Amino acid sequence: MKQAHKKLLQNCLLIMAGAFIYSVAINDLLLPHQIGEGGVTGLTALGFYTLKIQPALTNIVLNSILLVIGYKFLDKKTIFYSLWCIAWISVFLKLPPILHYQTKQTLIPAIFAGVLMGAAMGLIYRGNGTIAGSTIIASILNKYFGIQTGTAMLGLDLLVAIPSGLVIGTERMFLTIIELYIAAEVLNILNNLFGAxxxxxxxxxxxxxxxxxxxxxxxxxxxxxxxxxxxxxxxxxxxxxxxxxxxxxxxxxxxxxxxxxxxxxxxxxxxxxxxxxxxxx
Structure with a gap:
């Protein structure tokens, strides 16, 4: 029983660390430079850019809907850890910016955000959780079809990222695609190193x-x-x-x-x- 409690605590801490890094990438790199994202995070960013809806609100509402879908396909532990992750991402998204990084060279924050996003998702997956959104569907595709999680996420995220060019412009849409690709590659690398x-x-x-x-x-x-x-x-x-x-x-x-x-x-x-x-x- 002690071993189970220790594992539970370890997973919760890993997910919290991943949620914090994920939120920093959004608050400090994506939103200030009007770079999009994929999946629910991309919809959250678009809601902020167009209607000034707080990301913490759209994150928890949209992801809760997807978790209901995932409940039928994923094990209950994954759902619990994903709820834990969503809650902490919403909390951290309310924090003020930490890095205070601003630059006109928007390729730099796109690359940096991709690395942070991939690392964050790697930690969250190590804790047996997901960030919900497209990762719920990606986890289902991995479980039933053997598609690598990072690759599945990239394909799903592009479905949101490409149309976002109508709002954020073509240049930032391509920056979004670069960021998504880097995040997917970092996630695949981490999964192969530690979770393969x-x-x-x-x-x-x-x-x-x-x-x-x-x-x-x-x-x-x-x-x-x-x-x-x-x-x-x-x-x-x-x-x-x-x-x-x-x-x-x-x-x-x-x-x-x-x-x-x-x-x-x-x-x-x-x-x-x-x-x-x-x-x-």
Whole structure:
């Protein structure tokens, strides 16, 4: 139970940090330079530019509607963390500007905002949350179709960003597209570095000691797949594991120590449904 509470606290703090960085990018870089955004944030910016509607208000109203949609497709923990994220973004959007950065070279704030947005969303995803908006739909596309989250978000955000040129002008529309592309790339990079999953297949003559050592190392179940050699006819179990990139480094070292001649196949996994802890033991 203590471990669950610790994980809950960790996720909430990660999401709060991401929400703060996300809000700084909006308040200090996008809005002062009239750069648009995608998804709900883009609609929020357009509402501010045209009708002077406070971003905190449109953020919580529009995202709440999308969370109702996401409730049917995403797990309840993701919905809870997303509500937590939306609430804190709305709170931080009410804060006065922190960076006080103004420049006529609007490409600079567009690039900087893209980096901050991508980093913020990376933190929020690490906390198992989303910023709702297009990320709800992107998470659904990732879960059911295996599309990378950053790539899906970019496509969805462009549906709002491109028409926004009618309000903010063609030049700032292109700046918005640049910002969205950078944010998507930063998010994909962070996900690949810290959140990527890999499937590992191991063929070894030391199946039992190998499986026991890996299970103890990874603290999760190990799936055994029954196989046999075509020419030799030899029957042997193959070890199958889903692990993170960080875990795979330790895994390779352990396999090398136990059986240097073991055959290992490592493949990236674009989407994992369920919990790898539930793999057959």
């Amino acid at each position: 999953k890999y499937s590992v297949k191991i063929i070894t003559s030391k199946v039992e000691p190998m499986a026991a050592a890996l299970s103890d190392q990874l603290k999760q179940g190990i799936t055994m797949v029954h196989t046999h050699g075509y020419y030799s006819g030899e029957q042997r179990d193959m070890i199958y594991i889903i692990c993170s990139k960080k875990q795979s480094v330790k895994l390779f070292a352990l396999i090398e120590e136990l059986d240097p001649s073991a055959m290992i196949v490592l493949e990236p996994v674009h989407s994992v449904a369920g919990n790898e802890l539930q793999l057959l033991k």
